[in-house]
Amino acid sequence: MKPAPFDYVAPTSVEEACALLAEAGGGATILAGGQTLMPLLALRMSQPFILVDVNRIAALQGVTRGDGATRIGPIMRQNDIIADPTLSRLLPGLVTATHHVGHHQTRNRGTIGGSLAFGEPAAELPATAVALGAIIELRSTRGIRRIAADAFYLGPYATAMEPDELVTAIHFPDWPPDTLIAFREVSRRPGDFALVGLIGAVVVDQGRIARASMAWFGMGPTPIKARQAEAAMIGQATAGLDVRGIAELAIADTDPFSDHHATRDYRLTVGRRIFAGTLAQTLDLRAAA
Amino acid sequence: MSDHKIVVGLNGQTIHAQVEGRLTLSDFLRVDAGYTGTHVGCEHGVCGACTVVVNGKAVRSCLMLAVQADGTHVTTIEGLAASDGTLHPVQRAMRDAHGLQCGFCTPGIVMTLAALTAGDAKPGTETLKAALSGHICRCTGYQGIMRAVRSLTGDAIAGELA
Numbered sequence: 001m002k003p004a005p006f007d008y009v010a011p012t013s014v015e016e017a018c019a020l021l022a023e024a025g026g027g028a029t030i031l032a033g034g035q036t037l038m039p040l041l042a043l044r045m046s047q048p049f050i051l052v053d054v055n056r057i058a059a060l061q062g063v064t065r066g067d068g069a070t071r072i073g074p075i076m077r078q079n080d081i082i083a084d085p086t087l088s089r090l091l092p093g094l095v096t097a098t099h100h101v102g103h104h105q106t107r108n109r110g111t112i113g114g115s116l117a118f119g120e121p122a123a124e125l126p127a128t129a130v131a132l133g134a135i136i137e138l139r140s141t142r143g144i145r146r147i148a149a150d151a152f153y154l155g156p157y158a159t160a161m162e163p164d165e166l167v168t169a170i171h172f173p174d175w176p177p178d179t180l181i182a183f184r185e186v187s188r189r190p191g192d193f194a195l196v197g198l199i200g201a202v203v204v205d206q207g208r209i210a211r212a213s214m215a216w217f218g219m220g221p222t223p224i225k226a227r228q229a230e231a232a233m234i235g236q237a238t239a240g241l242d243v244r245g246i247a248e249l250a251i252a253d254t255d256p257f258s259d260h261h262a263t264r265d266y267r268l269t270v271g272r273r274i275f276a277g278t279l280a281q282t283l284d285l286r287a288a289a
Numbered sequence: 290m291s292d293h294k295i296v297v298g299l300n301g302q303t304i305h306a307q308v309e310g311r312l313t314l315s316d317f318l319r320v321d322a323g324y325t326g327t328h329v330g331c332e333h334g335v336c337g338a339c340t341v342v343v344n345g346k347a348v349r350s351c352l353m354l355a356v357q358a359d360g361t362h363v364t365t366i367e368g369l370a371a372s373d374g375t376l377h378p379v380q381r382a383m384r385d386a387h388g389l390q391c392g393f394c395t396p397g398i399v400m401t402l403a404a405l406t407a408g409d410a411k412p413g414t415e416t417l418k419a420a421l422s423g424h425i426c427r428c429t430g431y432q433g434i435m436r437a438v439r440s441l442t443g444d445a446i447a448g449e450l451a
Contacts, residue, residue, distance in 0.1 A: 001311050002332060005290040008310030008356055031354075038352040039333035041311070051310065053357065079346075103423030105337060105401060108346040109353065190422040 003041035010053040014139060017054055017166055022141040024050050026163040031055070032075055032114030035106040060113070060168065063087060068174050069135075074113020074167040079104070081112060091172055093181040097128040097199055103191040113167040116149070119159045119222070122193040124185065126153060127217035129170065130225055131199045137169040144168070153222035179203050182214065182282040184274045188261070194218040195262045196270045198278055200226075202233075209233045209241075219254040219271055226250035229275070238283045247276035295359035300324070300368030308355040315339040317355035318365055326366035326396050330425075337424035340397035341365050347404040347420070366396035369403055379403045379441065386436035386449075390428035398424045398434060406441055414442045 011017040021028050029048035031037055032055070040046035054060055054075060061073040063086055070090050072081070081087055081098045088095050101124050102110055115125040116136060129136070129149035137146050138161060152160050161167070182200040187193065200214035212233045214226040229250035233241070256267035279285075291310040296303060299322055306321055318327045318341065330336035332351045339350045342364040369377040376384070379402045389395040401420050405412050417438045426434065439445045 001309065001316065002313070003311040005309075005311055007291040008293065008354065009291075010356075034354075034357075035334060035349075035352055038313070038354075042313075042333045042351070053354075055357065103337070104405075104420035105340055105347050105349050105423040106334065106352070108348050190419065 002044075004044050004047040006048050007050045008053065009050060010056045012056050012058070014057060014059050014166065014168055017052055017057060018139055018141050018164070020050065020052050021164045021166060024052075024164075028052050028163070030117070030166060032117070033077065033106075033110035034114075035102060035110040036114065036118050036120070054166065066171065069171045070174070072112055072170045072172065074116070074170060075111045076113075078102070078107035078110045078112065078115075082107070090174065091132065093132055093179075093183065093199060093201055094125075094128055094172065096181060096183045097124040100124050100185050100194075100197075106191075112170060116152075116170065117159060117161060117167050119153055119157045120193065121153075121156050121221055121223070122195075122197070122218035124194070124197060124199070124217060127197065127215040127223035128199050129172075130223040131213050131215035132175070132201060133173050133213060135171040135173075136167060137171065138162075138165040139168040140164045140166070146171070149223075150225060155221045175201055176203055180282045182278045184278040185217075186270055186274060196256075196267050196274060198271070198274055200279075200282070202279075202282060204238055204283070207237055207239065209236050209238060214250065214275075216250075216254055216271065219256045219267060221255065221257075224254050226253050226275075228252055238285065241279075241283065241285060243276045243280045243283075243285065246279065247272050250275045293356045293359070295356055297355075297358050297360075298362035300364055306355075310354065310356055312355040313351050314341070314343075314353040314355050314358050314363070315350035317358070318350060318363070321355070324365045324367050328393055328396055330393065335425070336394070336397075337401070338394050338397045340400045340424070342400050342404045345404065345407065347401040364400070364403075366399060369399065377403060379406065379437075382437040382440045383434070386433050386440060388429065388433040388437040389426075394424055394426045398426070402438070402441065412442070414439055414444045417442065 027049035031051050031053040060075040064071045078098050078101050134149045135146045180202045185194045185197040197217040203211040212230045216224040229246045251272050256264050258264045315329050318324045328338040330338035334352045341350045344361050379399050
């Protein structure tokens with residue numbers, strides 16, 4: 001057996017799960033889809049005393065429509081997100097990004113909540129939650145709190161979640177039906193983490209950019225919002241937009257790292273190119289980039 | 290450390306077992322249940338060799354705990370062929386197209402293709418090819434496997450299986 005010994009518990013209610021997490025005093029780890037956690041257990045990089053499997057909690061499943069937002073249960077499997085007709089209509093950006101998460105076989109187990117809570121800086125879903133303005137709902141025996149995805153990520157694999165908290169919902173606000181989605185990921189092979197990735201939502205009204213929200217993945221310690229680029233785009237006419245200039249501003253907000261997959265310079269160069277190209281393609285500016 | 294009683298539908302049989310919490314499904318299948326057709330390569334979710342079908346879906350059995358399979362139906366490579374030995378269409382296609390050499394990765398690949406082509410599902414060649422990105426084969430260069438895929442989807446190129 002590869003993992004170190006632990007006690008396995010599979011609560012069937014959120015209350016029971018929160019009580020177990022509180023009681024464990026930081027010694028528990030939550031098991032959702034397990035597609036990242038199981039390798040960490042196998043390599044003994046993670047050695048919890050208690051593994052709290054939340055897969056049997058019905059309240060953490062499903063998609064529901066609320067007040068101007070869509071609530072997604074955190075244990076919804078990534079392939080179920082791809083197959084969900086409501087999400088394809090309301091959140092096409094989320095569905096597009098989810099296609100790029102891992103492989104078919106891992107998406108059959110991997111969950112949206114697990115991916116968001118793990119906080120891998122090169123992963124698609126945290127950046128998607130940031131770009132689309134998602135709110136992450138956390139619950140513990142101390143109560144419920146909601147944190148904007150934008151404020152949730154503190155560093156690589158570090159989030160605002162406390163050890164006794166459980167993600168109980170992800171709320172994605174409605175975007176106008178004609179919102180344009182920008183998505184581009186550069187990776188060596190399908191299913192690899194991104195070397196450089198970008199997701200964004202742009203609303204164009206009468207030829208001018210009314211809203212823009214863009215987030216990078218793989219370009220720093222957390223998902224990174226391209227705030228300077230967003231600010232520069234708002235109010236601009238799409239015709240003749242200086243996409244290269246805006247890409248420079250988008251790059252200025254990043255802080256990529258060098259590793260054995262790619263250097264910092266490579267990521268900056270590729271990021272600059274894909275931001276300009278993807279923005280032009282999204283806005284249908286064929287000649288601009 | 291915790292022990293758990295589980296009941297798993299395995300290749301059409303009901304298996305009762307007692308497992309430690311940390312036992313992976315792949316080790317349970319091979320060591321406890323004796324179905325060694327499920328191959329274990331990397332044991333951390335990269336290679337795809339250990340892929341089995343759980344409740345109709347292809348999953349990596351090294352990334353699931355045996356205790357999580359409680360109450361599910363699991364099919365391994367041993368559960369595909371008919372009891373008289375007639376091969377499953379995916380097995381036949383892989384044999385006819387020389388989709389394997391050493392065969393280590395083959396059970397996982399066959400289980401992914403079997404899950405995606407089960408019942409009335411008619412996935413296209415590109416869908417199956419994308420799903421195969423979750424498997425690593427070091428022998429074939431994938432060309433034989435893709436021939437098998439094309440014969441399953443009806444996209445076979447004239448003469449390629451002759």
